[in-house]
Amino acid sequence: MTETQTDTVGAGNPSAPTVFFLSDSTGITAETLGNTLLTQFPGHPLERRTIPFITTVEQAHEVVAVIDQLAAAGPRPIVFSTAVSQDVRSVLARSRGHFFDLIGAHLGQLEDALGSSASGQPGQAHGVGDAVRYQSRMAAVEYAIEHDDGQSLRALERAELILIAPSRCGKTPTTMYLALQHGILAANFPLVEEDFASLSLPKPLLPFANKCFGLTSQPVRLSQIRQERRPGSTYASLNQCTFELRNAEDMYRANNVPYVNSASMSVEEISATVLQRMQLHH
Template sequence: MQIDIQSRDVFYVSDGTAITCETLGHVVIGQFPLNAHEKTFPFVESEDKLDDLLREIEQSYQRTGRKPLVFFSIVIPRIKHRLLQAPAHSYDVLADIVEQVKGDIEMEPQPKLQRSRSVGKDSASYFDRIAAIEYTLAHDDGITLKGLDEADIILLGVSRSGKTPTSLYMAMQFGLRVVNYPFIDEDIRRLRLLPEFEIHRHKLFGLTIDPQRLNEIRENRLAGSDYASTEQCISELKSVESLFRREAIPYINTSSLSVEEISTRILEKAGLRRRLL
């Protein structure tokens, strides 16, 4: 039976970073055959930012004729009230859980802006995470291979196999310092590890992807190019996977996985611990 895939605009809204809304929203959306057009609105704590959001919701509804899905976490009453009046299907990602915990522990919650917990007694952990994000950005896409001794993990793979979003997610969510390196033509022809990686073998982890999926992703970036051709995708993946096997580098296929799933599986296989706030 053929499944009808529906297109729908999806907004993630929060008075904090919106990471919680995105994470829960992705899990929920993943249960349905939806082609989701997603947009995130963090730090919605003023009327001006709310007005911009409401304008986009209204435009989405008028353009598509379908109410967009809004996953939100807002504690400011007036902003939450106005958001709930918008032409959208809105879901408070914390409401049901908070109410259940309230009943179980017989204690009234004291709502506060999500980002307020980033400082204070947890400030050391917070700044460690900021340092992890800065390190990961500085080592994105092979920008530099200096300071590899500080890395928690080094992700390897062909271009567009999911290294950058995975690296940033692991830095933001888990506080890990991540290096990611894309194999270029010279690496693939040589088919051996760079000398810089030899002494850090225990940190190496590979990402691969199905050739058809890689072709689709590259076509969206550089349509009709040799870089995006099916033949090039197959050749690169075959070579890199051969290298992973020969060098005993653990790797996973990212084709059907969300960035959350990829990150969690890497942590499990690599034996890394999360550094939560």
């Protein structure tokens, strides 16, 4: 059994309950679902702990002992579990924490709906699982790395998506997320001041205009991000950011390139928007 400490809010606050994300696999699903629920309760100080790979009853008892110790000393922990094994789930459920079974609560209903029994095998969501899909995602990651920030124009015709935007608008993390999570062959291309001499797309992108999607931002936000990279530079100035964003948006509109303002969006939200508007589905 291994343990990872995730983002901690209110660390050292004895009144802050500990949130446990428990799993017999990586813990990604428990974190994602649990944190989604917790976003509905902003302002609560919390300490988060992820414990993945709880694969035996003995390990489950060890985890329960930790939870019960915290429950005896302070506020009852909140426990999100995505353990698939019935034996492991039953042990974890006996902890003194507030226990939320994110998998077991629905397995019975799904078994009824499908007319068959669940396999009970952990690790299917984030393991290698479907080898073909896994290889597809890894190939997409390699493609995204090669085509990051316009480094390569080779095989652009293979791209399913080309993200375009001024520097620091979120192109790279978005293409990497789309590749790793969805297996999308995504390139990204920076828009620089020379590209704004006309409203036309940069020449290498002209044959692939239908694959382009634009990102924009708020000038103040973009200036703040650029200041962290090159403080005091023209590149990071508010005037320069305003100029680039205004011209980028004009270019998008002139070429019927769909775009979204990424200033207040997470990578997941940007990616979901791109997938929906570009009708990309794997």
